[in-house]
Amino acid sequence: MTRHLSRAGQLKIACIQMEPRIGDIEGNRASGLALIEAAAQQGAALMVLPELCNSGYVFADREEAAGLAEQIPDGPTCQQWLAIAARRGVYIVAGIAERDGACLYNAAVVIGPQGYIGKYRKLHLWNHEKLFFTPGDLGVPVFDTPIGRLGVAVCYDGWFPEVYRLAALQGAELICVPTNWVPMSGQLDGHEPMAITLTMAAAHSNAMFIACADRVGIERGQAFIGKSLIVDCSGWPVAGPASEDSEAVIYAEIDLSEAGRKRQLNDYNQLLTDRRSDVYGVFRSD
Amino acid sequence: MTRHLSRAGQLKIACIQMEPRIGDIEGNRASGLALIEAAAQQGAALMVLPELCNSGYVFADREEAAGLAEQIPDGPTCQQWLAIAARRGVYIVAGIAERDGACLYNAAVVIGPQGYIGKYRKLHLWNHEKLFFTPGDLGVPVFDTPIGRLGVAVCYDGWFPEVYRLAALQGAELICVPTNWVPMSGQLDGHEPMAITLTMAAAHSNAMFIACADRVGIERGQAFIGKSLIVDCSGWPVAGPASEDSEAVIYAEIDLSEAGRKRQLNDYNQLLTDRRSDVYGVFRSD
Secondary structure, X not given: OOOOOOEOOEEEEEEEEEOOOOXXXXXXXXXXXXXXXXXXXXOOOEEEOOOOOXXXXXXXXXXXXXXXXXXXXXXXXXXXXXXXXXHHOOEEEEEEEEEEXXXXXXXXXXXXXXXXEEEEEOOOOOOOHHHHOOOOOOOOOEEEEOOEEEEEOOHHHHHOHHHHHHHHHOOOOEEEEEOOOOOOOOOOOOOOOHHHHHHHHHHHHHOOEEEEEOEOOEEOOEEOOOOOEEEOOOOOEEEXXXXXXXXXXXXXXXOHHHOHHHOEOOOOOEOOOOOOOOOHHHHHHO | OOOOOOEOOEEEEEEEEEOOOOOOHHHHHHHHHHHHHHHHHOOOOEEEOOOOOOOOOOOOOHHHHHHHOEOOOOOHHHHHHHHHHHHHOOEEEXXXXXXXXXXXXXXXXXXXXXXXXXXXXXXXXXXXXHHHOOOOOOOOOEEEEOOEEEEEOOHHHHHOHHHHHHHHHOOOOEEEEEOXXXXXXXXXXXXXXXXXXXXXXXXXXXXXXXXXXXXXXXXXXXXXXXXXEEEOOOOOEEEOOOOOOOOEEEEEXXXXXXXXXXXXXXXXXXXXXXXXXXXXHHHXXX
């Protein structure tokens, strides 16, 4: 299996922090493609784009959301992502408003140079999303690709340690997180947002890389916080946090072979094998 | 049920950061009692002491560990903690080397003014602990006390999100963490230790308070990192992190009624009820 590696063991990845405009499908698609092109020119083999980067986030009502959503992979945004992935030989994980029959999903697609790989549907809906979207029904899928085993989570999914754990137990080496993080109450001045704390903790506890691509801007009064980042499988940032208010592309060269059961803390401890699944049985009845 | 509250809804708690000396049972017991007495004088109703605060941490061999371990609650250290808890009307959660027949456990006791409440045995053993101790066999117990529903975790247990989650699902409002944190590889200069990141993330994700009492000092070449802290149920520190190298007692007044299912993020989201237990079923087969 050929991995797209810039040098032995190294995979260059990019998180594309952008500002989608609500309802401007053509403009959002063009902005995203330009940033994908720029990241490809920088040698990135995998790029992550924000949640709902085709549509914008703050829908006035369900009808607006439905009008902006697309089929996966037959819709025009997916088709353009497929085309650029094939032309540039890159992988793309991007958030997209999905329409499937009568249902709308806050989804993400995984696309490679050879074509469509799969999709994820956000499991944990945030705030007014519950008015527009159907909760994800595809579980926590992990995609085995030539560049590594990839998982996907979207924004508020990252508040649930189970999501990362389920991906890790399936051997995921890198979780791609299209997100639209918003300010949260309780945030302390001078500290990075809690989203970053959660990301670092999940990466460390699961010995996995995590790449979060956030959006910026204020949309219909809703602010977003930027701060896209890439953390390595020890939990520490290797790129970002990016700006809180400007578009930016951040890059990191990572070695996915360091992740998972290969990450040994000392002669006696390995985070995944040290789990007490005999005890966690309580999960079975909750 | 009477709660020990300094004013409406407020419970004053203390984390006692101290430096046990390996093998000095009498000296460790005296130091701990003096600090408990000082915290009681400051009005603390609950105090947390470090992991293995009766014995020290770096045992030369299993025989040394066995010689320092005590029975719970009949051993002399427990008996002195019971006496001071009754005399001062306080709660104590403290780490202790436990001997039970042929087995040794890295344990913690929960003691109140009315007497012995229960114990916890560390589930996830770190490094050479595996040479001395039997892994915990009491699951993740939660103790219903007049001051609130308390859980316990010890040091490396905090690396496993399942521990906090299992306690939260049983209604725990405050997790007391006797710990002996050591430096970890990968730590970035200028950042607080990963232990703090994990603690904040767990408190936020589970809407629970967490109080960590660490030790300081260097014992037989092993350094400990101090940085005891108390985080509230939004995940942010309300006391500490304390010094990295000096004994200290940190205090916070907290309101446990804010924890758990009462912590609403917005009109649509609550962290415990938003869980997708229908999806997490994969845990059942791991």
